[in-house]
Amino acid sequence: MSVKIFKINEDLKEFMPQEIIDLEEKATWGNPKRGVMDLPYAKELIEEHSLCAGCPESVAFRYILASLPNPEDTVIVNSTGCSSLVFPHIALHTVHPLFGNQNSVASGIKRVLEWRFPDKVKDVVVIAGDGATIDIGLDCTLQSFFRQEKITTICFDNEVYANTGGQDSGATPRGMEFKMAPGGKQWDKVPMWQLAIDSGCHYVARLSVSSPKKVEQVVKKAIYVAREVGPTYIHLYTPCILEIGLNADQGLWEMRQRDKERFKFFEYMTDEAKEVIERKKKEGLL
Amino acid sequence: MPEQVKTEKVKYNRMGQRIVSPDYLLFEAPRTKHFITGSEAVKEAAKRASVDASISYPITPQSEAAHMLGELWREGYIGVYFRGESEFGVMSEVAGCAMAGARTITTTSGPGTLRAMELFPMWAGSRLPIQLVLMARGINSPLSIQPDNLEIYFLLDTGCMVWHAETAQELFDMIIAGFVVAEQPDVHVPIITAIDGFFISHTREAVYLPPQDIALPPYDPYKAPMPPIDMEMPPGRFMRDPFVMKSNYISYATHASWQFEVRAAIERSRPYAKHYLRGLVEHFGDPEGEILFIASGTAAAQAKEATQILIHEEGIKARVLRIKTIRPFPTEEVREAVKGAKYIFIPEFNVIGWLEREVKRALYGYTDIPIFGTPRVGGGMTMPPEFIVQEVLRIIGKEVKHVG
Numbered sequence: 296m297s298v299k300i301f302k303i304n305e306d307l308k309e310f311m312p313q314e315i316i317d318l319e320e321k322a323t324w325g326n327p328k329r330g331v332m333d334l335p336y337a338k339e340l341i342e343e344h345s346l347c348a349g350c351p352e353s354v355a356f357r358y359i360l361a362s363l364p365n366p367e368d369t370v371i372v373n374s375t376g377c378s379s380l381v382f383p384h385i386a387l388h389t390v391h392p393l394f395g396n397q398n399s400v401a402s403g404i405k406r407v408l409e410w411r412f413p414d415k416v417k418d419v420v421v422i423a424g425d426g427a428t429i430d431i432g433l434d435c436t437l438q439s440f441f442r443q444e445k446i447t448t449i450c451f452d453n454e455v456y457a458n459t460g461g462q463d464s465g466a467t468p469r470g471m472e473f474k475m476a477p478g479g480k481q482w483d484k485v486p487m488w489q490l491a492i493d494s495g496c497h498y499v500a501r502l503s504v505s506s507p508k509k510v511e512q513v514v515k516k517a518i519y520v521a522r523e524v525g526p527t528y529i530h531l532y533t534p535c536i537l538e539i540g541l542n543a544d545q546g547l548w549e550m551r552q553r554d555k556e557r558f559k560f561f562e563y564m565t566d567e568a569k570e571v572i573e574r575k576k577k578e579g580l581l
Numbered sequence: 582m583p584e585q586v587k588t589e590k591v592k593y594n595r596m597g598q599r600i601v602s603p604d605y606l607l608f609e610a611p612r613t614k615h616f617i618t619g620s621e622a623v624k625e626a627a628k629r630a631s632v633d634a635s636i637s638y639p640i641t642p643q644s645e646a647a648h649m650l651g652e653l654w655r656e657g658y659i660g661v662y663f664r665g666e667s668e669f670g671v672m673s674e675v676a677g678c679a680m681a682g683a684r685t686i687t688t689t690s691g692p693g694t695l696r697a698m699e700l701f702p703m704w705a706g707s708r709l710p711i712q713l714v715l716m717a718r719g720i721n722s723p724l725s726i727q728p729d730n731l732e733i734y735f736l737l738d739t740g741c742m743v744w745h746a747e748t749a750q751e752l753f754d755m756i757i758a759g760f761v762v763a764e765q766p767d768v769h770v771p772i773i774t775a776i777d778g779f780f781i782s783h784t785r786e787a788v789y790l791p792p793q794d795i796a797l798p799p800y801d802p803y804k805a806p807m808p809p810i811d812m813e814m815p816p817g818r819f820m821r822d823p824f825v826m827k828s829n830y831i832s833y834a835t836h837a838s839w840q841f842e843v844r845a846a847i848e849r850s851r852p853y854a855k856h857y858l859r860g861l862v863e864h865f866g867d868p869e870g871e872i873l874f875i876a877s878g879t880a881a882a883q884a885k886e887a888t889q890i891l892i893h894e895e896g897i898k899a900r901v902l903r904i905k906t907i908r909p910f911p912t913e914e915v916r917e918a919v920k921g922a923k924y925i926f927i928p929e930f931n932v933i934g935w936l937e938r939e940v941k942r943a944l945y946g947y948t949d950i951p952i953f954g955t956p957r958v959g960g961g962m963t964m965p966p967e968f969i970v971q972e973v974l975r976i977i978g979k980e981v982k983h984v985g
Contacts, residue, residue, distance in 0.1 A: 301815065390677075399666070399677065403677070410633065411633075435673065
C-alpha cells in the first residue's frame with residue numbers, strides 16, 4: 296500500500312498545482328469499493344485527456360481508472376496508438392514500451408513485483424488498442440495468456456488504426472473500407488475474445504463502453520481474477536468517431552447500435568474465476 | 582570511485598551469500614582455478630552477481646549459457662526465470678523486469694539479436710541497466726550458425742555500452758564489472774558484453790574464480806535516475822511523455838537532447854570501466870613494435886599469437902592494442918598507442934570491418950600511418966596466426982620465411 300507516495304511535503308504545498316493537491320486530498324485511495332459512481336465527486340486519476348472531443352476511448356479511460364480496486368498499487372502498461380497519448384495524464388506508474396510488446400513487458404513487471412514484494416498485492420493492467428493487441432502484438436498477447444501471467448489485458452477496439460490515419464486492422468469487420476483496404480477489407484474481424492478463451496484466459500468479457508456500471512463490473516472482476524488465478528481479457532468497443540464519420544456527440548449512439556450486434560455483451564469465466572467472483576461478491580466488492 | 586562497502590556488519594543476499602564490494606569480488610578475493618567453458622563462465626558470474634531476473638530463448642550458440650541461468654534460478658540464485666516466446670518477447674520481458682527494479686541478465690546470438698533489435702534503443706532510452714551477454718554468430722542469409730561478429734556492428738549506436746571479451750576469464754570478470762558500471766546512477770544504461778560465439782562459449786580454458794559464497798551488493802532501484810515502475814515512488818516522467826510525440830520545437834529538442842544524454846551517459850562510464858576492467862585497452866608485445874595490430878575479442882587473441890611469430894621467428898617488432906570497450910570507444914588510448922607504429926593492421930571476424938571503421942574514425946586527421954583492415958574472415962572461417970603473419974609480410978614487402 297503506497298498511498299503515501301501521493302502525500303505532498305507540507306513546505307512545498309503552496310507551490311504545487313491544484314490538480315496535484317487534489318490527487319492527495321480528493322482522489323479515492325485505499326478503498327476497493329471505489330467505482331464509477333465516484334466520478335462526479337472524487338478527483339479522477341486521469342487529468343484531462345489528449346484525445347479528440349467526444350472520443351469514446353477517453354470515456355473508457357475514465358471508467359477504468361475509476362474502477363481499479365487498488366490504484367495505489369496498480370501499474371499500467373500501454374502501447375503505441377491513440378491511447379499512448381493519454382498515459383502521461385494518468386497519476387499512476389505507466390509504461391510505454393514499444394508497439395506490440397505490451398504483454399511481454401507487463402509479464403516481466405508482474406513477475407518481478409511478485410518477487411520483490413511477496414507480501415503486497417500489485418496489479419498489472421495492460422491497456423492497448425486493437426492493432427497493438429491483435430495484429431502486431433498478437434504473439435506477445437497470446438504467449439502471456441499461454442504462460443498464465445497474472446495480468447489483466449484490456450483491448451480498446453476501435454476497429455481501425457486511427458492514430459496513423461485510418462487503416463484497416465485485424466479487428467475491422469469484413470467489407471469495411473479503410474485506407475489500406477481499398478474496396479473493403481477482404482477477411483473477417485479477428486474474434487479476439489475467443490482466442491483469449493482458447494489461450495487460457497480465466498475471465499473474458501466483450502462489451503462497448505456505453506454502460507459505465509458494466510465497465511466497472513468487468514474491470515473489477517478481471518483484476519480480482521488475474522490477481523489470484525491467471526490472465527484475464529476485456530475487449531471494449533471504443534469507436535473512432537473520426538474515422539467512421541460521426542460527430543463528437545454520436546459516440547454513445549454508435550456504441551448502443553453495436554451493443555445489439557457484434558459487441559453484444561459476452562462474458563466467460565472458468566470455474567476458478569467463478570469462485571473468486573462469487574467470493575468477492577460476498578465480500579461486497581463486486 | 583565508489584568506496585568499498587563497509588564490512589563492520591556482515592550482510593547477506595537472499596541466497597545467503599555474503600555481500601562484498603565489487604572491488605573485493607573482482608580484485609581481492611582469493612581465486613581458484615577451474616577448467617570451464619565460456620557458457621559456464623556466464624553461470625559462475627551470474628551466481629556471484631545477486632541477479633534478480635533472467636528470461637531466455639534458445640538460439641545457438643548461447644543456449645547453454647541460458648540453460649545454466651535457469652539452473653541458477655532453480656537453485657535459488659536468480660529470482661525470476663522463464664523461456665520467452667522470441668527474442669523480441671524476451672528483450673521486452675527483461676525490460677519489464679528491469680523497469681520493475683530487478684538486476685537483469687539475458688543472452689542472445691546472431692539472428693536473435695536482429696530479431697530483438699527494436700528493444701535495444703528502448704532499453705537505453707528507458708535507462709535500464711540490463712546486461713545482455715552476446716555470443717556472436719553469423720546472421721542470415723544464407724543460414725549460418727558459425728562464429729562471425731558482424732552483429733556487433735548493428736549494436737554500436739543503440740545507446741548501449743558494448744564490451745568485447747577475449748577469453749572466458751575476461752567474460753566472467755566483465756559480466757560482474759558490467760553490472761557495477763551499468764548501474765552507476767550517472768551511467769545507468771544497458772551493457773552488452775560480447776564474445777565470439779563457439780570460440781569462447783564452447784571451448785574450455787582455465788578460469789580463476791572467487792569463492793561462490795560471496796556476491797555483489799544487490800541492485801538498488803531507488804538509486805536509478807528513473808523511478809522504478811513499482812508504485813513505491815511518486816509517478817515520475819518517463820518515455821511516456823506525449824510532448825515528445827507532438828510536432829513542436831520543444832518536442833524535437835527534448836527527443837534530441839535525450840539521445841545526446843544517453844550517449845553522454847556512456848561517456849560517463851569511462852572512469853568506472855577503466856577501474857573495473859583495469860583499462861579500456863590492453864597492450865601486448867614489443868612496446869616499440871612497428872607493426873601494430875588493433876583488435877578485439879578472438880581476433881585479438883589470434884593477433885597476439887601472430888605477434889609472437891613475428892617477433893620470435895621473423896625478427897620483426899610487433900605489438901597488439903586490444904580494445905576491450907567498443908562503446909565507449911577508447912579514442913585517446915588508440916591515438917596514444919599508434920605513436921611509433923609504421924603499419925596498423927586490424928584483423929576481424931566479420932566481412933565489413935567495423936573495428937577498422939571505428940579506428941579510422943578515431944585516427945582521421947590524426948596520423949598518416951597506413952591502416953590495413955586485414956585479415957578479415959567471416960561465415961565461420963578461422964584466422965590462423967600464420968595467415969595473419971603472411972598477410973603482414975606480404976603487405977610490408979618482406980619475404981615470407983616461415984609460413985606460407
